[in-house]
Amino acid sequence: MAGRGGGRGRRMMTFSVEAVGITRGDSLPPSIQQPTPLFPVMEQKPLPLTAGEEEEYLLALKQEFRGAMKSLPCFIQPTAAHRDVERYSDKYHSSEQTEALTDWTPDWKRLPKELRVKKPPRGGVSAAVSRSDKLQSGQKKKKVKEKEEVLLKLETLQKKEEGQSSEDEEEEGEEKKKKQEEEEAEGEEEYDEEEFEEETDYVMSYFDNGEEFGGDSDDNMDEAIY
Amino acid sequence: MTAQEVRLCGLLLREHFGEVVEKVGTHLLKGGAQNLRTIIHETGISLDLVKKSLCVLVQHGACVFRSGRKGAGSPTEYQTCCDRILRILRYPRYIYTAKTLYGDTGELIIEELLQRGHMTMSGTIKTVADRLTQNMEEGRSMDYSEVSSAFFRLVETHFLQRCPPLAGAEPKDSATPAAPAPPGTPAAPVSTAPPTPESFPDCYKVPHVTLVGRGKRQLASEDGEDQRNAKKAKMDSQTHGDEGICWQVNFERFHLHFRDQAIISAVANKLDQTSSEIVRTMLRMSEVTTSPTATCTKPLSANEIFRSLPTSYNIPRPILDQYLTLLIDDPMEFVGKAGESGGGMYVVNMHRALANLARATLESVVQERFGSRSARIFRLLLRKRHLEQKQVEDFAMIPAKEAKDMLYTLLSQNLVQLQEIPKTPDYAPSRTFYLYTVNQLPTARMLLQNCYKTVANLVERRLFESKESKRLLEKSQRIEAILASLQASGAEPEQLTEVEEMITAPEKQQLEALRLHINKLDSAENQVDETIFLLESYINSTASTS
Numbered sequence: 001m002a003g004r005g006g007g008r009g010r011r012m013m014t015f016s017v018e019a020v021g022i023t024r025g026d027s028l029p030p031s032i033q034q035p036t037p038l039f040p041v042m043e044q045k046p047l048p049l050t051a052g053e054e055e056e057y058l059l060a061l062k063q064e065f066r067g068a069m070k071s072l073p074c075f076i077q078p079t080a081a082h083r084d085v086e087r088y089s090d091k092y093h094s095s096e097q098t099e100a101l102t103d104w105t106p107d108w109k110r111l112p113k114e115l116r117v118k119k120p121p122r123g124g125v126s127a128a129v130s131r132s133d134k135l136q137s138g139q140k141k142k143k144v145k146e147k148e149e150v151l152l153k154l155e156t157l158q159k160k161e162e163g164q165s166s167e168d169e170e171e172e173g174e175e176k177k178k179k180q181e182e183e184e185a186e187g188e189e190e191y192d193e194e195e196f197e198e199e200t201d202y203v204m205s206y207f208d209n210g211e212e213f214g215g216d217s218d219d220n221m222d223e224a225i226y
Numbered sequence: 227m228t229a230q231e232v233r234l235c236g237l238l239l240r241e242h243f244g245e246v247v248e249k250v251g252t253h254l255l256k257g258g259a260q261n262l263r264t265i266i267h268e269t270g271i272s273l274d275l276v277k278k279s280l281c282v283l284v285q286h287g288a289c290v291f292r293s294g295r296k297g298a299g300s301p302t303e304y305q306t307c308c309d310r311i312l313r314i315l316r317y318p319r320y321i322y323t324a325k326t327l328y329g330d331t332g333e334l335i336i337e338e339l340l341q342r343g344h345m346t347m348s349g350t351i352k353t354v355a356d357r358l359t360q361n362m363e364e365g366r367s368m369d370y371s372e373v374s375s376a377f378f379r380l381v382e383t384h385f386l387q388r389c390p391p392l393a394g395a396e397p398k399d400s401a402t403p404a405a406p407a408p409p410g411t412p413a414a415p416v417s418t419a420p421p422t423p424e425s426f427p428d429c430y431k432v433p434h435v436t437l438v439g440r441g442k443r444q445l446a447s448e449d450g451e452d453q454r455n456a457k458k459a460k461m462d463s464q465t466h467g468d469e470g471i472c473w474q475v476n477f478e479r480f481h482l483h484f485r486d487q488a489i490i491s492a493v494a495n496k497l498d499q500t501s502s503e504i505v506r507t508m509l510r511m512s513e514v515t516t517s518p519t520a521t522c523t524k525p526l527s528a529n530e531i532f533r534s535l536p537t538s539y540n541i542p543r544p545i546l547d548q549y550l551t552l553l554i555d556d557p558m559e560f561v562g563k564a565g566e567s568g569g570g571m572y573v574v575n576m577h578r579a580l581a582n583l584a585r586a587t588l589e590s591v592v593q594e595r596f597g598s599r600s601a602r603i604f605r606l607l608l609r610k611r612h613l614e615q616k617q618v619e620d621f622a623m624i625p626a627k628e629a630k631d632m633l634y635t636l637l638s639q640n641l642v643q644l645q646e647i648p649k650t651p652d653y654a655p656s657r658t659f660y661l662y663t664v665n666q667l668p669t670a671r672m673l674l675q676n677c678y679k680t681v682a683n684l685v686e687r688r689l690f691e692s693k694e695s696k697r698l699l700e701k702s703q704r705i706e707a708i709l710a711s712l713q714a715s716g717a718e719p720e721q722l723t724e725v726e727e728m729i730t731a732p733e734k735q736q737l738e739a740l741r742l743h744i745n746k747l748d749s750a751e752n753q754v755d756e757t758i759f760l761l762e763s764y765i766n767s768t769a770s771t772s
Contacts, residue, residue: 043596043597044594044595044596044597046594047594049746049749049750049753050753051749054322055749055752055753057322058318058319058322058749058752059318059745059748059749059752061317061318061321061322062317062318062748062751062752063748065317065318065321065337065340065341066241066242068341069241069242069243069341072341072342074242074243074282074285074286074342074343075242075243075244076243076244076246076247076275076278076279076282077244077245077246106281106285107470107472109470110284110389110472111281111284111291112291112302114262114277114301114302115262115277115280115281115284116277
């Protein structure tokens with residue numbers, strides 16, 4: 001304790017140096033002051049991989065297996081993988097993927113009851129009535145998951161006139177509340193929204209029904225008309 | 227469940243099942259048995275996605291569920307084990323083995339079952355027949371009966387087994403009314419350990435299935451399609467009498483096969499081809515009589531071996547005896563003598579063979595990383611157990627300074643340990659012996675963890691390389707798709723070359739280099755897995771004997 005430290009204690013070690021073989025006068029390797037490098041230099045290069053027919057076949061099997069797994073319904077993705085640039089064709093591709101996912105029905109007898117996922121209702125919707133039905137059943141499904149304030153809000157919103165604005169608000173409200181949508185519901189809601197918008201090619205606010213058209217030009221006759 | 231294993235399992239789950247399943251799976255691995263609410267709460271993933279992920283994991287056997295430990299009425303708990311997920315590394319080897327033993331049909335059956343987790347027999351046969359028909363020429367199709375016979379043979383040799391019927395949680399009968407009911411699957415009380423498939427008597431019983439037909443080819447023609455669609459709908463709605471009986475791949479049987487192969491090839495390398503044939507015969511004869519965890523096979527008399535040798539090897543009886551004597555005297559101790567009756571009773575020593583193979587692996591690792599002189603010191607220490615510093619230098623015939631250096635390097639890498647033997651009770655350094663030693667089992671475990679880390683690093687590097695060149699890969703995929711569609715619709719060569727030129731030459735080089743790297747990384751994963759298999763078998767064999 002008192003004798004440690006200082007010049008005399010510089011080479012003290014916990015074990016007997018003679019027994020391990022370090023004689024006086026031997027230079028010890030310098031003590032390490034920092035972590036070892038991340039990629040230390042290798043003195044011996046590793047052996048090359050064995051390459052033969054069997055290894056190539058195994059390699060091909062492995063890569064094919066991986067590719068096949070990606071296309072199976074077991075492969076679950078939270079949202080469709082975004083490409084580097086959004087493309088027009090993405091709108092049509094996303095619906096293909098979601099169909100593959102719902103094709104798989106496991107043997108429910110071998111799984112506990114609580115894991116059963118109810119399939120949301122599907123089918124093309126263009127009429128307002130069927131859309132409201134879908135939203136109603138969609139709401140029933142979401143009731144289980146969401147909290148009560150959202151529930152009340154949805155009900156009040158639903159009681160309003162079923163115009164486009166209320167549906168947009170509902171959909172926005174739903175999207176805000178949940179962290180992650182089911183991809184089918186999302187795909188269908190987006191699809192419906194776009195389909196609805198496609199029925200009228202023009203944004204509503206741009207619509208000019210021509211009542212003001214004649215009025216302005218009559219008032220200012222001194223301005224040149226180009 | 228070490229950190230390396232969990233990391234590797236996460237990467238494997240991500241590659242094969244997606245990121246959601248990866249999150250759920252790693253959470254279960256790190257946290258032990260949990261119920262659904264806990265998983266949702268802690269991972270932050272939505273309810274439906276968690277449910278789907280759990281379904282996928284259970285389907286593939288990676289996760290087991292049972293009713294909660296707090297008594298009846300508590301929610302079901304899910305538990306994952308990393309062993310099953312690590313098997314994914316070995317899938318190509320399983321498929322290849324099935325191909326060598328049972329041809330293309332066997333290969334496809336195993337591949338389908340590995341992809342789906344578990345499937346009914348009729349489902350498997352139909353899918354495989356369809357796939358085989360795809361690859362055959364026009365006008366020919368694969369009959370279901372051929373695929374069925376391949377399936378039977380796989381079950382006979384125990385490569386496939388039935389999924390164990392579920393016990394506890396919810397009482398289920400896995401047998402349907404149509405199937406010949408197996409004598410009452412025991413409604414066992416809730417057991418703490420999941421039952422192994424082998425504990426059920428009907429593990430390898432093939433149900434009687436009515437399945438008549440041929441594989442269907444997906445044709446482009448319209449009329450054929452309508453007819454087939456109508457027919458297909460009718461076929462699919464038929465029940466074939468085996469609903470609820472799912473089959474899965476029996477990995478343990480494959481592992482026994484790999485182990486036998488490793489022993490045979492080791493004998494062939496050490497001695498010669500004929501000795502390896504003798505050992506192969508002995509192993510084949512004891513396939514059904516030896517349990518998987520046995521230390522050695524049942525004793526076989528020399529007369530039996532002589533009768534069972536393949537006819538192409540007509541060696542006379544005295545030569546066989548000489549070969550057997552050689553095998554016994556070999557220091558690797560693959561074959562041992564268990565008695566004198568019947569011309570000599572011989573056994574194959576499984577556990578000792580595995581231990582020797584693991585030892586050879588360790589020695590070669592040291593040799594490749596540190597040089598042949600360090601390997602000499604390592605082998606010396608393995609042989610002589612405990613040696614002092616001075617004795618190491620003398621026995622290894624290496625100058626003192628270099629021997630010290632090498633010993634310290636090995637010590638710092640934890641391949642060699644220092645054992646203190648005190649002369650006095652107060653462990654005074656001047657009065658203590660310091661002996662260097664190598665313990666094979668802990669060293670093997672450490673190397674196994676290194677292997678897991680290696681494979682995880684390889685996978686990560688491969689993912690990184692693909693991500694770097696994602697744009698290039700997508701572009702090349704699009705161009706291939708365009709080319710394929712052009713060729714299908716019959717385009718002139720100029721159009722094809724024009725499309726091909728959309729990829730510039732440096733891009734082609736980049737793609738080529740990328741492909742080469744990815745192939746190398748994949749191939750390296752396969753080969754590290756062979757080492758993993760050897761070390762795992764060795765460690766498991768010691769666990770079962772101790």
